[in-house]
Amino acid sequence: MAGRPLPSWREGAARSTILGWLDRATGPGPGHVPLVDRVAVFDNDGTLWTERPTYTQALFIADRLRAAAAVDAGLAADPVLQALLTGGLGAAMAHGLDALAGLVLKAQAGMTADAFLADARSWFTTSRHPSGRPYPATVYQPMLELLDLLRSHDFRSFIVTGGGVEFVRAVSWPLYGIPPADVIGTAVQLRLERHDGRAELVREAAFDGPPNEGAPKAVNIHRHIGQRPVIAVGNSDGDREMLEYVATGEPPGLCLLLEHDDPEREDVYGSRSVTTDPDGEPVGTVARRSGWTVISMRSDWTQVFPAAPS
Amino acid sequence: MAGRPLPSWREGAARSTILGWLDRATGPGPGHVPLVDRVAVFDNDGTLWTERPTYTQALFIADRLRAAAAVDAGLAADPVLQALLTGGLGAAMAHGLDALAGLVLKAQAGMTADAFLADARSWFTTSRHPSGRPYPATVYQPMLELLDLLRSHDFRSFIVTGGGVEFVRAVSWPLYGIPPADVIGTAVQLRLERHDGRAELVREAAFDGPPNEGAPKAVNIHRHIGQRPVIAVGNSDGDREMLEYVATGEPPGLCLLLEHDDPEREDVYGSRSVTTDPDGEPVGTVARRSGWTVISMRSDWTQVFPAAPS
Numbered sequence: 001m002a003g004r005p006l007p008s009w010r011e012g013a014a015r016s017t018i019l020g021w022l023d024r025a026t027g028p029g030p031g032h033v034p035l036v037d038r039v040a041v042f043d044n045d046g047t048l049w050t051e052r053p054t055y056t057q058a059l060f061i062a063d064r065l066r067a068a069a070a071v072d073a074g075l076a077a078d079p080v081l082q083a084l085l086t087g088g089l090g091a092a093m094a095h096g097l098d099a100l101a102g103l104v105l106k107a108q109a110g111m112t113a114d115a116f117l118a119d120a121r122s123w124f125t126t127s128r129h130p131s132g133r134p135y136p137a138t139v140y141q142p143m144l145e146l147l148d149l150l151r152s153h154d155f156r157s158f159i160v161t162g163g164g165v166e167f168v169r170a171v172s173w174p175l176y177g178i179p180p181a182d183v184i185g186t187a188v189q190l191r192l193e194r195h196d197g198r199a200e201l202v203r204e205a206a207f208d209g210p211p212n213e214g215a216p217k218a219v220n221i222h223r224h225i226g227q228r229p230v231i232a233v234g235n236s237d238g239d240r241e242m243l244e245y246v247a248t249g250e251p252p253g254l255c256l257l258l259e260h261d262d263p264e265r266e267d268v269y270g271s272r273s274v275t276t277d278p279d280g281e282p283v284g285t286v287a288r289r290s291g292w293t294v295i296s297m298r299s300d301w302t303q304v305f306p307a308a309p310s
Numbered sequence: 311m312a313g314r315p316l317p318s319w320r321e322g323a324a325r326s327t328i329l330g331w332l333d334r335a336t337g338p339g340p341g342h343v344p345l346v347d348r349v350a351v352f353d354n355d356g357t358l359w360t361e362r363p364t365y366t367q368a369l370f371i372a373d374r375l376r377a378a379a380a381v382d383a384g385l386a387a388d389p390v391l392q393a394l395l396t397g398g399l400g401a402a403m404a405h406g407l408d409a410l411a412g413l414v415l416k417a418q419a420g421m422t423a424d425a426f427l428a429d430a431r432s433w434f435t436t437s438r439h440p441s442g443r444p445y446p447a448t449v450y451q452p453m454l455e456l457l458d459l460l461r462s463h464d465f466r467s468f469i470v471t472g473g474g475v476e477f478v479r480a481v482s483w484p485l486y487g488i489p490p491a492d493v494i495g496t497a498v499q500l501r502l503e504r505h506d507g508r509a510e511l512v513r514e515a516a517f518d519g520p521p522n523e524g525a526p527k528a529v530n531i532h533r534h535i536g537q538r539p540v541i542a543v544g545n546s547d548g549d550r551e552m553l554e555y556v557a558t559g560e561p562p563g564l565c566l567l568l569e570h571d572d573p574e575r576e577d578v579y580g581s582r583s584v585t586t587d588p589d590g591e592p593v594g595t596v597a598r599r600s601g602w603t604v605i606s607m608r609s610d611w612t613q614v615f616p617a618a619p620s
Binding site: 036039077085113114117151156158165168173179180181182183187190191192194197198199200201205208215217218220223226227228241245246247287290 | 347349422423429462466468476479484489490491492493497500501502504507508509510511518525528529532533534535536537538551554555557558588596
């Protein structure tokens with residue numbers, strides 16, 4: 001950590017809040033956080049990597065479904081797959097993300113967990129994002145710096161994604177320096193198959209619990225981590241409960257919300273996601289009302305994406 | 311790690327197998343294990359701490375049920391609780407561990423996750439084991455040394471327990487140096503309660519999935535860790551699938567089975583647990599047939615329990 005910390009962050013409220021909080025957390029005075037409690041949680045889509053023009057995992061799923069349809073006439077006959085083949089990903093997603101997810105679950109049922117990881121890793125390193133960038137260059141450079149800074153202060157950072165946990169685990173270590181065990185996400189059911197003393201885990205065509213968005217994020221954080229984190233970073237309504245859970249700590253944790261307000265370098269869109277809160281209050285409003293720290297992509301970051309593939 | 315590694319382990323096949331394996335894993339030649347793959351899994355009851363005369367968690371549950379019965383006449387009327395109050399823990403456990411677990415789930419429903427952790431921690435540090443020892447002195451000293459040795463070789467060790475994940479997490483850090491996030495176990499359902507912007511996790515009176523024994527151990531290892539461990543340590547039939555899963559790695563992982571064969575210092579009992587394998591082969595037989603490393607408590611350990619409360 002030689003040089004100025006958070007080099008891609010402009011001087012301003014967001015950067016100084018983070019640095020001041022970390023100073024207190026790692027110093028001996030009030031606000032000190034013991035080593036075992038140094039736990040941070042990060043949303044992934046739209047928080048650590050871009051979700052524009054669409055979710056990275058949807059692009060992976062589309063590629064794999066096109067390949068599967070070429071060899072499986074039954075699958076190819078599905079109307080959602082027909083929409084994908086003839087109208088592209090946008091047309092397929094008009095049927096809902098659930099329909100697409102259900103199709104790929106069916107196509108990948110019976111695959112071993114190890115084979116899935118290898119396949120996702122290979123896709124991620126050899127494909128190109130619609131922007132033309134390689135995928136490792138679609139992460140946010142300032143967030144990589146925040147992860148590094150937290151690591152250097154003995155924080156353990158977990159990814160808490162609405163996306164597939166297996167998909168994100170396939171790349172979390174080379175991409176973020178986060179081991180697979182520190183990724184929490186939407187999961188697929190697995191069964192153990194044993195033959196002749198060999199034991200393999202195989203994917204089923206069903207989800208293992210509800211999507212990891214909204215209240216399930218807070219519940220799954222506790223199921224997985226077993227303690228309340230002291231830092232939460234998100235960008236959408238699906239992150240609200242996770243942020244509230246961290247804000248309810250004693251003392252309240254550090255809550256950061258990334259605002260996508262940068263038409264030049266990324267996109268401008270509100271903080272409303274497909275998962276909406278029953279009381280209908282957007283997380284951006286909640287953040288401002290609650291005194292959470294809002295990060296403006298446009299104002300707070302001098303650089304959005306890594307200069308070269310990381 | 312100054313001095314002789316594994317100081318409470320006698321010279322012998324078990325100790326030299328472990329040390330030789332670690333030398334290869336951390337050396338540059340064949341058998342090298344990259345940093346991100348240095349993952350070990352340990353059963354808890356009978357592997358890291360004693361399960362004699364009975365499960366530690368059963369003793370905790372009995373204490374808490376006695377207290378709850380004193381203030382809840384409805385609970386006190388339950389026949390299992392009557393058995394506990396009049397005949398002691400043995401009489402209550404004759405109704406099955408499930409009945410006892412169901413009762414305590416009911417008694418603790420509505421408790422926050424944080425309050426449960428604090429309560430379990432307090433019990434563990436202030437109560438006495440039937441042997442008269444404080445609970446921190448009921449762990450196996452040689453296993454603490456193995457955990458230390460693995461840590462010094464950049465391995466991350468997870469506990470994979472059939473016991474309650476919350477109960478073991480309450481003490482895993484002070485006891486083993488294992489953070490709560492690295493404990494996998496039988497879990498209780500939680501719900502998120504939100505009032506006035508505060509978010510708390512509350513216990514439900516239901517389990518979250520099947521007991522973490524047998525095949526679920528392998529499945530839950532992957533759900534939680536996301537990769538196949540390279541070391542597994544267990545002692546009972548409930549650990550068989552976890553050991554087989556690690557043995558199926560490429561190259562096969564290091565599989566260790568602790569044999570309770572020490573009548574002087576602990577107890578003598580077979581490796582059969584309540585969870586029995588459909589084909590009925592005891593894990594001790596599987597271990598010998600498969601070439602796993604069997605640890606004899608009597609022959610391989612110079613010391614079983616810490617000399618003083620750790």
